[in-house]
Amino acid sequence: MDMRRMAFRYKIIRFMPFAETAEFANIGVVAVSQDAGFFDYRLKLEAGKRVLNFFGNLDPDIYTFSVKRLAAELERIKRTAPNSGLQLSLFKSPDLEWSFDELTRPREGVFDFGSQRLFVCENLSEGLSVLFSYYVKRSFLSNAYREQILEREVRESLKSASLDNRFKPERLADGAYEVEFPFVEAEPKLGAGRVIKPLHLGQRDPTRIIDHGAKWRYAVERLRKHGKLNATDAVLFPVEGPTDASSENFAWRIEAYTETVDALRASDIQVVSVRDHDKIVEFAKTKHVSATEGIAEGRQLLNLKPRHG
Structure with missing residues (x-):
C-alpha cells in the first residue's frame, strides 16, 4: 500500500x-x-x-x-x-x-x-x-535504542574487515516462538551459521540486567532445542556492562552483570566486550563447521575410514 x-x-x-x-x-x-x-x-x-x-x-x-x-x-x-x-x-x-x-x-x-x-x-x-x-x-535510553547503537558498532567492526556482507538480519522461529538476530551468517553450507547479537547489560536496575540476559539465553536454548539453531552453531554476544561507577547500586549491578555473563557462557554462548574489535572479527572470520563436517574432518586427520554396518 x-x-x-x-x-x-x-x-x-x-x-x-x-x-x-x-x-x-x-x-x-x-x-x-x-x-x-x-x-x-x-x-x-x-x-x-x-x-x-x-x-x-x-x-x-x-x-x-x-x-x-x-x-x-x-x-x-x-x-x-x-x-x-x-x-x-x-x-x-x-x-x-x-x-x-x-x-x-x-x-x-x-x-x-x-x-x-x-x-x-x-x-x-x-x-x-x-x-x-x-x-x-x-x-533513546531504552534497551532497544542502546542496542541499536551497539549493532552499529559491531557492523563497523565487520565492515572494517570486509565481513559485513556475510551477515544479515534474520528472524529465527520454531512456530510458536520467534526472535530476530541482527547478524546471521548468510548462506552457510549447513545450518544457520554464526550468529551475533550485541547485548546491553548496563541497566540501572540489577534485576533488569539479569532478566534481559535470561531472555536471550532462553531464546538461544529454545531455538537449539527445536533445531532452528544447530547445537554446533556458534553464537556470540558482544556485551556492554555497567559503566557509571559512581551510581549508588553499582556493586549490585556488577554482580548481576557477572552472574549473567557466566550464565550465558554456561549455555555455550561466547561473550566478549562490544569494544573488543579483534575478537568480534576473529569470531566472524572463523569458518563455521557443522557436526557432520567436524566428524568427517576428524576422521581425515586420523586417517580413519567410515565404518559400515
Whole structure:
C-alpha cells in the first residue's frame, strides 16, 4: 500500500521556571501542518520526580498550575483544526500556523519553545507521539535504542574487515516462538551459521540486567532445542556492562552483570566486550563447521575410514 509521507513543523515545550539560570526540562511537543489542517500536542501534565529533582526545591504546584493553563490554550487551538492529522482535509485553516507562531514566540514566563524543526512521517499523530517519547520520555535510553547503537558498532567492526556482507538480519522461529538476530551468517553450507547479537547489560536496575540476559539465553536454548539453531552453531554476544561507577547500586549491578555473563557462557554462548574489535572479527572470520563436517574432518586427520554396518 502506498502511504503518503507528510511533514509538520514542531517545537519542543520546555519548562524553565528560573530565568536566571536558563535551565530547562523538556515537557512536551507542539506541532502544526497547514496543508493537513493539523494542530496537536503532547504534554507532560504531572511534574514527576525527574523534573522536581532537576529543579531542586521547586514547588510542584507551580508546575501543575502553569501546565494546566498551557494545556487549556493548546486544546483551544487544537479544536480549531479541521482534522486530527490521520488524513488530509479538504478544508484548510488559515489560522493554524499563525496560532502556532504566536503561541511559541519568545516571551517572559516559565515556558520556552526552542527552535522550530521539521518532521516527515506517514501519520502525523503517530509522528508526534514518537517525538514526545524521544524528547520527553527519553526513549533513546531504552534497551532497544542502546542496542541499536551497539549493532552499529559491531557492523563497523565487520565492515572494517570486509565481513559485513556475510551477515544479515534474520528472524529465527520454531512456530510458536520467534526472535530476530541482527547478524546471521548468510548462506552457510549447513545450518544457520554464526550468529551475533550485541547485548546491553548496563541497566540501572540489577534485576533488569539479569532478566534481559535470561531472555536471550532462553531464546538461544529454545531455538537449539527445536533445531532452528544447530547445537554446533556458534553464537556470540558482544556485551556492554555497567559503566557509571559512581551510581549508588553499582556493586549490585556488577554482580548481576557477572552472574549473567557466566550464565550465558554456561549455555555455550561466547561473550566478549562490544569494544573488543579483534575478537568480534576473529569470531566472524572463523569458518563455521557443522557436526557432520567436524566428524568427517576428524576422521581425515586420523586417517580413519567410515565404518559400515
